[in-house]
Amino acid sequence: MDNQIELHGNVTTMNLDSVLFNNIVSSNYFKELYGLKTYHEVLEEAKKRALYVGPYVPGQVKVPSSAFVILYKLFTLRLTMRQMNGLISHTHSQVRALGFLYLRLVSDPKFLYDWYEPYIEDDDVIVIYQKQPPVLTRDFLRRLLKDHKFEDTYFVRIPIPIQKDILQRIDDHDQYMVSHYGDPKPALRDDRDRDRDRGVDRDRDRE
Secondary structure: OOOEOOOOOOOOOOOOOHHHHHHHHOOHHHHHHHHOOOHHHHHHHHHHHOOOOOOEOOOOOOOEOHHHHHHHHHHHOOOEHHHHHHHHOOOOHHHHHHHHHHHHHHOOHHHHHHHHHHHOOOOOEEOOOOOOOOEEHHHHHHHHHHOOEEOOEEOOOOOHHHHHHHHHHHHHHHHHHHHHHOOOOOOOOOHHHHHHHHOOOOOOOOO
């Protein structure tokens, strides 16, 4: 059987701040997800409901977003290494974002950059909130690696020695890219381009 991802920190709350955690587990939507028992079922739900990955519903005081409720549901399944690889390489960029958030919240910080590194130049777009401009995956990942504040919530801080190493690795990577390829900063691609490049389905979300 594939190994579960080793969890770091609070194995009950997913290291979410107390307000967000309590609002997730008491929400009607989380109760609706009780019937979903498998990784694949939750992925299908994410494709339909995770339209943005900000933590709260805009304009509603402390109502958790569908994405963060689904994120916590995924956490209760205790994802395996293989499932996580399927999640972060999924063809649906919002689903991939959930995987990156999962890793930022509960994976061992020592290995966080290693998880993110294959996607550190990815230019798929992620919607954080629908009234905000979408962001490139590479910028989303840099934000998760550099900041502990994410919109209206806070993540556990990455330990300082590990944070310094991550920042150095990002800087080394960026300098290499500039020296070899320049700094094109391509514009956001449309869905047709992403579908063409990524293929119809990589079938990498299999258990």
